[in-house]
Structure formats: structure tokens, C-alpha cells
Amino acid sequence: MDKRKIEENIFKTLMILATFLIVVSLICILGTIFFKGFRSINLSMLIQTPESGYYIGKEGGILNAILGSLVLGVGATFLALTISIPVVLYLNFYLKKKSNFALGVRFLLDVLWGIPSIVYGVFGFTVMILLGLKASLLAGIITVGLLIIPVITRSLDEVLKKIPFELKEAALSLGATKLETAIIVVFRQALPGLTTAILIAFGRGIGDAAAVLFTAGFTDSIPYSIFKPIATLPLTIFFQLATPFPEVQERGYASAFVLIIIILLISMVSRVLSKRFEKNIVGK
């Protein structure tokens, strides 16, 4: 074997090793959470709220956090959608392809996407004070909403960009206005892709702890008012693993289990949907 061949083989081995390391990391993470979660999860964990305090109370479950996270995630996703849908429609239907304004907005959104969630948390905290709110579901929804606006806008944007120009052209040439083209023709065609984008943003929203640390607060009860604090899965994990009591920690592990199941479900559904989208739109 000559030197060139040896060099190639060395690097190829390194590449395979690196890839293997990534795969092993995922397996190790999933394995850890499943192993710990399986032992602590049971029905009463899922349908009870914690008793006698989240930090020391040893009885009860995590229903407060499950419901809290779902309500927060749905609320934040809706908030983000009301802002991002007009923006993506504008970028994709009303501007020219090489528009500098569109380029600028997309660039800004990419940059906003890279801002750490703790910064959004602190910013949401100032907005909350400004609005005269206390740590509450509403403040949490606003903060997480802001956090996922860039995510959701850019992913919706990428979906709409993939739609062939001919489809828009055909609708426009039949006399439809741009708005009608956008809503009637394209949104329907791109629905699976759009759902994927929304699901991914939802997953990012409910999984984030740093953004809700200051704004959503924490409570033992299930959410009942948008002006009251709520519990969330990430913060339940974070707080309850910090306690010295194994019984309380169990609730943290159970929350981690629930959270990762939600994330895996989202990933599975979005995979199926984006396959369908590719077949519908991009393939032909």
C-alpha cells in the first residue's frame, strides 16, 4: 500500500470514529434518561401534583409541570405565529427575489436565532416589569414567544422558499391577488412543511429553561390563570434534581422522561410530515 492510500485510510477511520462518537452520545443520553425515567415514572406521577412543596415534598407527581409546559408551549407558539406568518408571507410573496430588505430581515432573524435564551429571559424579565406583570404564565408566554419567533419565522420561510415559482405564477395569472395566492394555493400545498416548522419551534419552546427561569416562576398547582406562575418541565427537572432528597429527585427524572418523549414524538411526526411535503412539492 502506498502512502496516499494509508493517509486516506487514516482519515477515513477518524471520520468513522467521529461519527460513531456522535451516535454513541445520543444513545447514551437517551439511555440515561430512559433508564432513570422508567424507574420513577408511573401513573400517579403523571396525574398528581406535588404535595407539600416542590423542593421538599416527597409525595405527588408532575402534572403541574406537564400541563404548565404544554400551555406555555402552545401559547408561545401561537404568539410567535401571529407575528411570523405575516412576515414570511411578506418576504415570500410581496418582495422581489433579490430584495435587499428581505435579505436584511432574514439575516437579522438568523442573528436573533443565535442569541442565547438566557438573554431572552433577562429581556423578557424587563418587559415583564415594564408591563407591571409578576412572574406568570403570560410573562412566560411572551418571553418564550420572543425566543421562538426567529426559529419559527426562518423555518416557515425555508418551507415557502422551496415552493416552485410556477405554482405562484399559475395562481397569479388566473387573476388571484398575492394574498389569495398565498393563502389559498400555497398554504394548502405547504401545510405539512409548515406544520413541521411549527412543531420544531414548539419543541424548542417547551424545552427551554433559561427563558422561563425569571418569567414563568414556579408553582405546585396546575395552571389556572394567565396572571399566576406556572410550573414547567425544564424547571421541574432543574430544581428537583438540585434537592438532596431521592424521592423529590424522582420527580425530576420523571419530568426528564416526559420531556424527552415529547421531543422524540415531535421529531418523529415532523419527519413523516416533511417526507410528505417533499413528495408533494419539491419532488416534481
Add this chain to the structure above:
Amino acid sequence: MISRKIKDTLTQKLMFSFCILVISLAIMMISGLYIKAEPILEMKSIRELLFSLVWHPYRGNFGLAGFIAGTLWVTIIAMSMAVPVSILTALYLSEYAPKKLRETLNTIIDILAGISPVIYGVWGLIVIVPFVRDYFMPLFSNNLNFFPFISNNYTGFSALTAGIVLAVMVSPLIISLVNEVLKTVPLEIREASLSLGANKWETIKYVVLKKSWTGIIAAIILGLSRAFGETIAVLMVAGCALNEIPNSIFDTAYPLSALIANTYGEMMSIPLYDSAVFLAAFILLLITAIFNIIGWGILIHSERVEP
């Protein structure tokens, strides 16, 4: 007919104002945090704030240097592991892996990217902390008695632990960005290189990497900025003890982001404390924004150059 036209124009105006709203969001974030940080900037010199090690909010000392150093240590450790692994993985994915395998691997990377920071934190707590404590720390303290391995911290909570967890967290991002960059290298020039007798690795080394190195640097910068601001996972495994600058990868580290998250409860009662925390957030915002502007700037530029 006219009403349809009016509706179209009206919605156009409305949509435009939403775009302006998003733009103003960015401006509001920067100015809002700056205004909140201003009181402390007026009272203390920037030099003192950035380079003093003394953090005693009760006595009015707000030196952020220890936290900045903590962030740097953790980020550098994470990147030195994540960058080679990510680039090698991305190269394998785009150049060597068969199609079926590539799809599976992409799924795995997507899942890894979607896992919440707090889950990484739990994993770090259960797996990496004991691992570092039981294997790395005894091994290195017995055999390597020089910088940066000397430490008297044997708890397992350390800059290295946080770095390992962060490395796994930022890898999916770097891999998928590098992958996108490698996709833009045209197939024709690969074929040209191969037909000239170069083997696959030589083609990668002399053609693919040469074409895409700016994009790869952009991906690294973007990964770096992600590691820079990560909070919860780091908070859970880095130790976060108030002390001097870490001198070893086995010392505890207390990054800026963890400082912000940790001091929330107490900061309202002490004068200037909240302002110092807002300053920390402002620094994070500024630095990650600059990294992102550079990173995305390079990527957009190189996309435009390639037709």
C-alpha cells in the same frame, strides 16, 4: 374587484409593519439591556467591571473577570472537542456515507439538536460528572502535574465536565452547518479532481476543503456563540463556585450565563446588583450578536459568490 385589491394592499401594509416589529425587537433588546446596565456603567469604570476579580455585591464590588474567564474556559474546552469531531463527521456524511446511512445519521443529528439543554444537563449530572470524577481526575492528577491539569477539586463538577456536555450540545449545529457548506461545492470539480488521479481524501483535502474553508470557519463561529451563551446545562455541571479564575480544566468554572441565572432571586435588594446582572446579559448579547453577524455574513457572502 376593487375590494379585493384594497384588501391585498391593506394586508401588504400590515405585513410590512410586522417586519418592522421584528426589526424593532432586535433594537429593543439591545437598547433595553443597555439602559438597564447603564447605572453601573456610570458608577464604575469599564476596566474595573471587566478586569476585576472581586465579586462582592454586598460590598459594592462587581468584577466580572472571574465569570468571563469561566465562560472562556468552558467554551474553549468545548470547542476543542466539538470542532474536530464535527468537521470529521460532516465530511464523512457528505463524502463517504452511503445514502441510506446518511439519512439515518441525519435523523440522529436532528434529534440531538432538538434535545433540550436541561436534558443535556441531567445527562451530564448522571454520566459525565461521575465519569470525570472517577476516571479523569485521578488519572490526570497522578500523572500530569502541570498546567492546565493541576487542581485540588475532586468533585467531578468542573470546567472539563461542562466542556464535554457543551461539546455534545453544539456538535449537531456545527455538523449541519458544515454539511450545508459542503453541499455547495459543485460535484463537477470533485469529479475533475478524481479524474486527474487524486483519491477521495486528496480531493477532500485539496478541492473540497479549499473551496469551503470560509464556510467551515463560519460554522465554527456560530457553534462557538452557541456554546458561549448556553446556561442551564452548564449551570448544572460546572460547579459554579465563586473563586478566582480557573487555572485548570478540573477547577470549577462559573460562566457569565450561570451567574445571570443564579443571582436572579437576590439581585433586587442590593443596589447596582441588578444592573451588574443586566450588564452581564448585555455582554452576552453583544458578543453572541457579533459572532452571529460574522458567521452568517460569511455564509451569505459565500452563497452569493457561488451561483
